[in-house]
Each structure stands twice: as C-alpha cells, then as structure tokens.
Amino acid sequence: MNSYYVTLWLLLASIPANAIQSSGIIDDALFEIVSESVSGARAKEDVKQIIQNHRVQATKGYSNAAKYIKEELEAAGITNVKTHKYKSNGKKRYNAYTSPMSWTVKSGTLNMVEPYEMNLADYTAVPTSLTTLSNGGSWEGELIDVGSGLKDEDYEDISVEGKIVFAYGYAGRVHRQAVIKRKALGVVIRPSDSDRVAMRDAVRYNGLWPKWEERKKVGFGFQISRAHSEELLNLLDSGKKIIVRAEVDAKLHSGELVIISAVIKGKQKDSGQFVLIAHLDNYKPGANDNASGSAAILEIARTLNKLISSGTIERPHRSIRFLWVPEHFGTMAYLTKDRDELAGAICGINLDMVGENTKLTDTRLDVILTPASAATFFNDLIVEVVKEVKRKEPRSSKGSDNLFEYDLKKFRLGSDHDMLNDPLIGIPTVALGYWSDRYHHTNEDSYDKIDATTLKRNMIIGAYSALWIANAGDEEADKLTILTFAKARERIIQLGLEGSLSLKINDSHEKIKHLTDRIDLQTEVDNNALMSIRKLRSGESAMEDMYRVALDELGKSEKTLMLSNIGKASSKDHRIVTGSTARIPKRKFIGPVSDSYADVWFSENLGESYKWYSEVKISNLDLIRYETVNFMNGKRNISQIHKLVSAELGRYDVKITEIIIDNLSKLGLIEWVKLK
Template identity: 30%
Template sequence: MRLFPHPFAALVVLVTLGAAAQTPSSPVGSVSPTTGLVLRDDVVRALIHESSGDRIHDGVQRLALLARDNAGGYTEAAVWTKAAAEAAGLKDVRLEPMKQGPQWRATRGELWVAGPQRYRVTSHADLPMSLAIKSGSFEGADLELVDVGTGTQDAEYAGKDLKGKVVLTRGHPSATLRRAVTKLGAVGVVSSYSTPPWNLPHRLDGDFPDQVGWAIVPPGLVPEGQPAPFLFMVSDRQGRELRAQLLTGPVKVDVHVATEEYPGHYGILSGVIPGTRAGEEVVLTAHLDHYKPGADDNASGSATLLELVRTYTTLIRQGVLPPPVRTLRVLWLPEFEGTREWFALHGADPVRRVAHFNFDMLGASLSRAHSRFLVSYTPDWNGSFVNAVSESTVAFMNRFNGVAYPPRKDFRIGSVTGSRDPLDAHLDRYSRGSDHQLFNDHGIPGVAFSTWPDDTYHTSGDRPELVDPTQLHRAAFAGLSSITVAAWAEGPGALDLARLVAVHGARRVAEDEFRARRDLASAPATGVAGMHRLARAVVRAAYQRERDALLSCVQLGAPAKAVRTMTQSLERAEAQALERLDADSKARGVSLKEPAPSEAERRARAFVPRRVKGQELASFDELVTRAAPEDQPRVATVQAALREATTALRERGEGELRFYQLPDALASYADGKRSVADIRDAAYAEYGHVFPVEALMDLFGLLERGGIMTTAR
C-alpha cells in the first residue's frame, strides 16, 4: 500500500485542476457538418439533455391554477415566478409596478335555472372564465331568459321584449351586449360563443361542445356612472340544453353577481443572466397574464423561460458554457400592454438590444390539438442573423426528431412523461399576434416560437393535460439553440455565423426569385409591365433583407471586411437575378412600359412617411376609435382594402395570423426613406398582394393626422 502519492500523480492532479479552472471555450463555432448549427456538437447535446420538458410541465400546472386575467391572480403568479426565477439562478430579479389604474375582481358569480327543478348552470368559483371580465354586480330572481340566436340580425330581435330580461345567444357576445343591453334594456347576456374570428378556419362552434369561451364586457358599453351588465359564458352543450328547455316553455333564471373595481396595477417581472460585454442585451419574453387555466396560453411560455434560465445557469456553473457575451434580459409581463409600458420605461436605456425571442403558446400536443410548431421570420425590412439561426435550428430538430424512434438518441429531444410524436416544425414568414411584433416595430429583430393553431385556444379546454412535455422540451431547445448563438457569438464565432447567414440567405433569395418569376409567368399580357415592376421589387427586397442579415453579424463582432465580401457576392447575384426577370418579361413579347402615373401614384411617390419618435407602438385600430367624422370616409377606404387583402390572402392559403393587425404591419415599413409607392411594392414582396395606392395614401394620411407619422419630405 502506498501511503503517499507519487510526485507524478500530484502533477497530474495539478494539471487537471488547472485545466478545469480555465474558462470554457465559446459554444459558437464553424457550421457543424453533423447538425448544420454554428454550435459545437457537445454544446448541442448539453442543451438537449440538461433542459427538461417535464420540469416545464410542472410549472405549467402551477401557473394554470391561477386566474391571471385580473391583478390579484396575476400578482400571485408573478410572485411565484419571481421566487422560481431566483431559485433558478436569475440575477437582479425585480417586479416593477405598472401604471396604477382601476382593476376588476369578482367575489361571486352564479347562474341558476329557477323553478321546481332548480339547478346551477355555471359558477365563477368553479370556472372563473365563466363570468366575463368587467361584468357588473347584479342580483335577480325569476328573470325571463330570451333566445336571440346569433344576436346579429334584426329578425332575431323582432317582436321580443327584452327589458329587464336575460338574453341567451350563441353569437359573439359583444354584438349582443351592444344591442340587447344598451338599446333594448336587457340586464345581462348568457353566451355559448367560443371561437375567436382568427381561429374560425381551424374549428367551428360546436366542434368542441364542452369548451367555454373567454370574454370581456367591452369598455364604454354603458355611460359612466351606470352599472355594467353581466355576461356569463357557457359551453355549446349548455347553450343547447337551455334552448331545448325554452322549446318546452318559459325559462326563468336566478343571477347572483358580486364584482368590484379597486385601484391597483399589474407588474413587469424582469431579471438577467449577466453578460461580459457591457451595453448589449438579448431579450427573452413571455406573457404571464391570462385566464384560468390558460395552460398552453401562456403558462407554457412563462414556465419555459424559467427552464431556459435554469439550463443556462446550470451549464455555466458546471463549466460547460462560459458566461454569455451579451446579457440575457428575461421578461414576464402582460401581453402587449406590458411590453408597451416596458418600452416606455426602458426603451431609451443605453443598451443595444441585438435580438428578441418571444415564447407564447409552446406546449400544445401537436397530434391532439391538430397543431404545428412554428417559428416566425422577422419582417423583410428587419433582416437579421436570427432568421438563419432559426432555419438551421428547425432543420436540425426535424432531421433528428422526425420519427418516433430516431436512430441517434443523443439528438433526440423528448421527455420522460411526454409523447413520442414525430416532430414537424415549420418556419413561417412574418406574422403578428404576440409581443415579438412590438419589438420588431421598435426595430429589434424579434422571433416568435409557438404552436398554432390550437383547438383549445381561448377556451376552458386549454388545460395542462393537453400540454405535451415533449413538445415543451422541443420548444425549449429551439429557444436555447437560437439564444445561445445570439448571446455568445463574437469575433471568429460571429464570422462563422455570417457564413451560416450567407448559406441560408442563398436559399431564401432563390425561393423569392422563384416566386417572382412564377407570378410574372402567370400574369396576363396586359399586366406584364406592372407585374415586371413588382417582380423586380420582390427580388430587390429579398437581397436587401439578406444584406441586412449579414451586416447584423458585424454588430456581433464579425470582421467588417469579410462580411463586405459576402454582401458584394449578393450584389452580383442580385444583378443576375434581375437580368433573368428582364429576360422572362421580354420573352412575353409585350411592351414593358407602364402607363403614365396617375395623380394618386404621383402623390404616393412624393409622400415619404416616417414614424414619430415615441410612437413606434401606436396602433391603427386605436387611432380609428378616435378618428374625426370627416376622416370616416378615409377609414372606410382603408378598411375595405384590408378586407379585400385578407380575403385574397386567405383564399391563397395563408394563415390567419399572417394578416393579423395588417395596417400596423404596413405602417412598420415607414422609415423616412421609402415613399408610399415604395411601401406598396415592399408590401407586395412580403405578402404577395397589391395594396391599392389610394388606400395606402389614406392609411398613412390618417396616421399622420393622428400624430403617429410625419412627412420626411
């Protein structure tokens, strides 16, 4: 037995300890021939196997117990999330109060069918979303229930006395409230409506008869000082049961509603994983607010942020990852409203925010919810390296998780308690619908991760048991893979990233050229000249987007000279693509000379809008609500053009979120350099639809009158 270690053994120990003490190398490197990512293969494995969809699902179950659509429940969720974030290793965790304002809460809400066989239809205590937010207090017994069908047609109200009665509808409750309550004197509404308009292509009322929809009593429905009406939400099955009872005779109901308004506020929860470079951030967001249960929307995104933090802090502590180059700023906040306020409070911070990643509706079982896992591109005008990173991540995940039993277990992304569903992830062209749109509107490249569509969206069916831990794990890895590149890339790693951007950009511009040449080939002879101009706009926008994406790598530390060489290659390729378009057009044997510009076209070329500083997040819909009477014809022109656009896009197979808040998407092109005519062409490149220049002039004219835009020249 040797009592003392050999001197050589001691030396080995010292060398080993010295190596362990060294700072781990950057996770970002050259494009992997195996994964196609600019992350080292061992880092990819570490991100997969340290992160856990099962842990995320635990957080989903915890948050789904809370009604986060009121200040009390939201605050309880924020306090729990704050403690969990601190336990996960997040630093400088703060719960920042938002603006004080009137808050609503209910202490009782019950709807009963009266009579000898009295029974309770629904209860706020059992299902908080059964009593719509902002419902007013009311006590009443033996109130007559009157069915008005969808509540949208004159014939449904004909001959019906509604004064002092309760209205039953299967249509959108807002329309029924405005008509039955404010005009005809009903005291409240019971609605079995559950399908939001933007989800109509994916499910119809009655497809899921036991789901209860989520609703709010519209603000300003009744004059100030008058009590608000109540609104109960019931399932389609319950609505049909009540209508069946009405066929046998009058139905009376008892209503017990106790609500109150009180001063209070929501909050913005934030924290950081500190970076080594001062003044640079990558921002991660998830909206914490929503009804109970709201498991997929959006307990899933909120719980995923916690797991991302825990994964990073664990790998940094273990020495697998060095500290990030750029600070990771993590935000939990109310959707839209909270993001707007965060920008109001912190938009002017002396920080360069290089990218944003939003996590909203991540965990729906793809097979049971008939859903897809989606990652969005940034808008064309906001080209960034994040698009190539997203593409490479999605391609890697599909390749190694496209079957139930992939041959490489080290790249399998699954969870112990989750499904073995094959993955089919997709990248979608820019669409709005969550907080990433506000970051893009503010000029920060924003990417959204989500599962859409979802059969349980905005209903009581959005429960933890329909959230798949495996899908949560996959969404978490998609975020980790993308964020790691954005937060750790610098110097040589940023140059490797630029090479990835160039490779993926070549594929994307080829796809755009294909679309441009296809549209040109399908144009009638009389429309070739106009389509030739639009096809050239598609190609120019595509190449400019990819040049911008390459230049965004310079901000991360890629050598400017090397990146410039890549952009020059793009410029040569663009010239060749435009020559091919010209050849296609000339082969049609028609004149490419467009007619003389109309007066509207000349004005559109002269009008160069620019968003007023501080109004980056202003909404056209909000502007419309306060438009002056003399502006109503212009509003009508814009809305008619947008309806035509959405119809055309829908018939072409585009998803509903693609044209969600479309006027704001168009307004985001105003940069003080593009004329309205340029924006028309750029919007065609993005959406493949020709927006009438007259309507665009009215849109930007209204935005200018509303103080959102100004004229650059």
C-alpha cells in the same frame, strides 16, 4: 471592381444549399449540453403551479403568478430580477394601447329560474364561464336571443332594456351593443354554430373590456357550453319564456400591469443582448396559452444560469434577457416606459403555446418568421436550429414519444412579437407556437394537454439560439453570412421562377411591375438581413458588402430572365404620379395600432370613418396596416410604402394605403413631413 463582384456572384451561386450543413452552424457539443440540461418535466411542474391562478391582466391572480416566477428565478441564483409596474385602469394609454381595468372577483353564478331551475355557469368551478371584467351585483331578467349581437340590425324591432341578451358574438362587443348602448342587464354568450361543434362541454373565455368612464354602466357576462346553449335554444324555439338570474361578487377598479424582467449578464458590457419573451397572463387554467411559454423561458433561465455558474459553459459575451408580460398591453407599457432596458438587443424569440401534447391537440409547431419590415439573419439561423431538433428528436423521460413536426410560416400577428418587430423598437423576433389548437381559449386548455417532451424541444430551440447569438463573434458571423446568402439565393430564384411561370405576353403592366417589385423587395430584405450580421462582429468586414452586390446582380438577372420570356426588356415604372407620391407620413407612436374587442379607442375615435374597415373586402387588412405602419420611416412617401407592402403581401389598391394612413392622421398618430 464590378467584374470582381460578378465573378464572386458566379462562384457563390454555385454553392448548393445543403453544403451549409458542413459549415458548422450548429455546435454539436453545445447543442448536446443544452439538450441534456433543460428539463421538460421541471417546466411541466412550473406549468402546474402557474395555472393555479386566474391570470387576468392587472389582477391579483396575475400578480401571484408573477410572484412565483420571481421567486423561482431568485431561488435559482439569478440576481438580476426586476418587477416593473405600470398603471392600468381602462383609461391610461401607452402609445396606441389603452390599459385594461383591474378586477377583483370572488364568485359568479348564472342560473335559469324559469321555466325550470338549472345551473348554467359557476365561476368557482369553471373560471372561464364568468366574462372577464364583469361588474358585481345581482340581476334577474328575461333571456332574449339576438343572434350574433354584434350589429345594429341584430336589435331591430327588439327591446332589450332591462333584459339579458343571448348571443354568439364576442362578449365585449355584444356587451357594448346591448348593455352600454341599449341598457340591457348583461350578456350570456353561447358558441356559434361553427365553433368547435364536437366540444359540447367546453366553455370559452371572453372579456368585457370596458373603459374607465363606463365602469358604472357595466353589467355582467357569462359564457355557457354548447350543451346548455342547445337546451336554451330549444326552449326558446318552442315558445317558452326563459328567466335567468346572475349573481356576481366582483369589483372594477384601477390596478397595475406587472412585468418580470431578468437578465443573465454577458462578459462584454454594451455588446448587445438576446431576448426571450412569453406572456404570463390568461384565464385559469390556460395551460398551453400561455403557462407553457412562461414555464419554458423560466426553465431556460434556470438552466443557463446553472450551466454558467457550474463552469459547464463559459459566460457568454452578450447578455440574455427574459421577459414575462401581460400580452400586448403590458409589453406596450414596458416598451413605452422602460425600453432602454432592451438597449442593444439583436433579436429574440416569443414563446407562446409551446407545450402541447400534439396527439391530443392535433397541432404542429409554427415557426413564425419576421416580416419584411424587420429583416434579420435570425430567420435563417433559427430554421437550422429547428432542423437540428427535428433530426435528433430529443425526448423527456417524463414525456411522450410524439414526432416533432413543424411548419415555417410567414409573419402573422397575434402575440408580443408584434411589438418587438416594430422597426422603431428594432428587435426582430421569431415566434414559436402550436396552432390551431381546438382547446385554445376554453376551460379545456388544461394540464393534461401538456407534454414534457414538447416543452423540452422548444426550450432547446430557445436556449441554444440564445447561446449562439450571445457567443457569436467574427467566425460565426462569417458562417452566418454564407448561410444567409445561400438561403437568400434560393428565395430570389424561386420568385423569379414563379414570375416566369405565371407571366403571359398580354399581361398588364401592373402585374408585371408587381412581380418585379417582389424580387426587388426580397433582394432588399435579404441585403438588410446580411447587414444585420454586422451586429455580431468585433469590427469592420467587407464580407457582407460583397455578398450584397452578388445578391443585387442575382436579383437583376432574375428580373431580366423573367421579362425576356415575354419579350420585355425592362419593367420601368409607368405608374401615374398622384398625391400619394408627394405625401410623406412620419409616425408619432411605437408599436402597432391597438384595434380589437379589448381596446376600442381607435374605433370609437374614428367614428363613421371606422366603418370602412368592415366594408373593405380584403382578407389580410390587419397585416397590411401593420406593415404600412412599420415601413413608415419619415422618408418614404405613401406610394413607396404601398409598393413595399403590396410586394410583400399581394396586390391591392393604393387607395387602401392612403385611407389607412389618413385615418392615423385623423387621430394624431402621425405627422406629415414637409417636402423641401
């Protein structure tokens, strides 16, 4: 049997990668139907309607946008539409996320009254200028420059009590330092010296994000433009005293996170589903972020439903699910309370910032693949769909003739795919989005930056991928197995090549082990991706098993070749056995840990231990923590978790993994499995 598998491996290893194009992964006829049917112009009109609302989570503006989505779905004849509501008040927690307070706001102005009068900000004219979750009231006081306003050192020898601080840090963190801790009246936030210097009139979006128990201590916040900031700084530098007056008509209270869920049901019950998700929340206008993604999946839903109801295409075997969410907070509430709705979900796409006029924003599409902890065939499949869009470059008659440019990116955090890629949720999710966008989180993320052609192309990717998965059977699974194996072979050989070129005879055992660990991890990830194809099959198949054995042989071969170049026969693990091998953590929560300016539960409850996160010198700590949590399955010990994450993200000290896990233990987020 072994010789059979080796022969199979030798045969398959000879398959050139470009031969996959002839395997029929893309159904040209269906691709053309989808391409002709989705309307970039119609989606762009949806963007125009959505951005009429200041869509902060758990507010009336968001609810109005959600109401628009629901009405459009129902008008299109989609009957399976639900509105989910979850309590949100700055106190209620959903797993490791604290829901934000709700906010009703009518107006807000900031004016300088000394040494002369000048309007600095007006919420009615520029909604991003008023910091989200500012309290209502009237304040007048001296403006005091505190630099970043983020650190205790910024306030040394300065009394800000009863005054208004002027800073360039994020408003929520500055407010916590200046107002909550030191009794300042409020905060005025300016751009930092390096933040989009050429955009002199842009006003960035920030939030205060107070806890429920802090609501009576909350002051106000405003963001101002660089042009206004420089005028104020010049006055302060010349020794002038600045007095500003803030007036805000707003109220903090308890509210609800609202999610719209819709489904186009498949013919076969309990055969699984594909998920399309987009966050609906943001400031006004927030055109690309993320009215574009919300409009895109709305148009996909309308189009697919029409194609099915008209008989143009058959109803797919599996269901297709659509979710419009308040980013992160709403998604976690939904997964905590109603994740049964996603039962059997095979994979998904998160569309976040997918409508950009790329000549104005100078951006390219990032196709963000899933992490090693969420191995899936879908990474290789969606790349083929994206390539097809590039090859044909479809255009909207109401859009630009811009070229379609994209980059394949390793997993990164930042949107709702963070949650779905958690192995406990089990929905490997690719993200589509244009980055980096200079207009992001400013008032200039506006309708004029939206391109119907860009929307159309990304909707084709989403709609065609959804139909491919929803219709896939044994024949498609066979083709997908060949594709996944061919791409896996490339990845493993590339790692072997990189290792061979970088290794030297006198290299440390740790470096050698890391390079072989990388090959082991990639082999495991690709084997898991092959096995995920079985979700598409109607019954048992030995095909994936045969290809897995072939990959195992390839991985061993690459390690042997790499080590032989430096005269090594093997890379046996000589790491010292420590407490990290004896401790097995098990999670008590789903999703990543919420640790940001918008949610301080984690940092405040860790207390002094939290300082470590700012002191440790490692660039991708957030991603290390994310994958550490994801690989925590109640069976792996700390050393094994560390081995996987460092193989994926680069070498770092096992002590970092130990501290990350110990901090989760301090907060009661994990428990320890007792060894028998």
